[in-house]
Amino acid sequence: VGGDVTATPESDDNEYLCPVTIGGQTLNLDFDSGSSDLWVFSTSTPSSEQQSHTIYNPAKSSTFKELNGFTWQISYGDGSGASGTVGTDTVTVGGLTVKNQAVELATAVSSEFVTDSANNGLLGLAWSNLNTVEPTQQQTFFANAGPQLQQNVFTADLRHDQPGSYDFGFIDTSKFQGNLNYVPVDNSQGFWQFTVDGYAVGDGATGGNSFSAIADTGTTLLLLDDNIVSDYYSQISSAQNSNSAGGFVFDCTEDVPDLTLQIGDYAAVVPGSLLNFSQNGDGTCFGGIQSDGGQGFAILGDVFLKAQFTVFDQGNVQLGFAPK
């Protein structure tokens, strides 16, 4: 048994939304390998915060069960967050069904979520030890689905300005070139965390120290250590770190170099075209590479994942990468 679901980018590839059916009601959720809560806008969300969101109404689901007294509260690295109550229901993603899945109902959401009307909640795909439900931590959709999957994996094929896909339970070899390159994962902090062994800017030599990184579909950009960020932008003559833009910008006319991340024997190339992320409207463009804020590990978000077919292997606790 498996599932295949379309991942549709919002404008500027800011996030990727996938249809999820909960108790017969379908909402578009942000699949997030950087967190482990499945939460939705619901009838419990204040009407002033519901705005034009699609909401889940547990009262209309014949399979919803309240988990009395259970609560959740999550905050994300970008400062956004949400909190609420918990129940269980039948959740289906791309034909794959999990019964009695913990579904977290938002009773409060931060402004970033209120204004993002296409996003009706998140489906966490990190490891369950990151789930925030109290008093009893809950399992993710992927953890619950594991036993029924032919292969205990999900794959991400995210694309620039066009629909991509997530597959659960199988690896579609038509979606990548060559062989998959696997790297061991340290899931002790709940992330899909692994070691990058070096990097290269443009056609320069591969160097630098090895560093820790997480594969995070819930992050838009490629967030790296400040030293690597400075080294990269030293190759773009008009680049500057703009407070008003919130990061490094450069003239849109510039030729933007590739970035290669050496992962074991695999050279993961992120083409310059993906690293010229968006236009600021004043002739400058915003870079796809930005600072990780000094938090000690790099965050390989959608900018990186658009360039690689990625296998999140729960069974063998490893990640696989291949060019597309």
Ligand SMILES: O=C(Cc1ccccc1)Nn1cnc2ccccc21
């Ligand atoms: O929060 C982040 C990125 C981030 C920024 C700064 C420091 C650390 C991490 N990603 N993310 C991952 N899942 C998310 C869900 C909502 C919002 C942002 C989300």
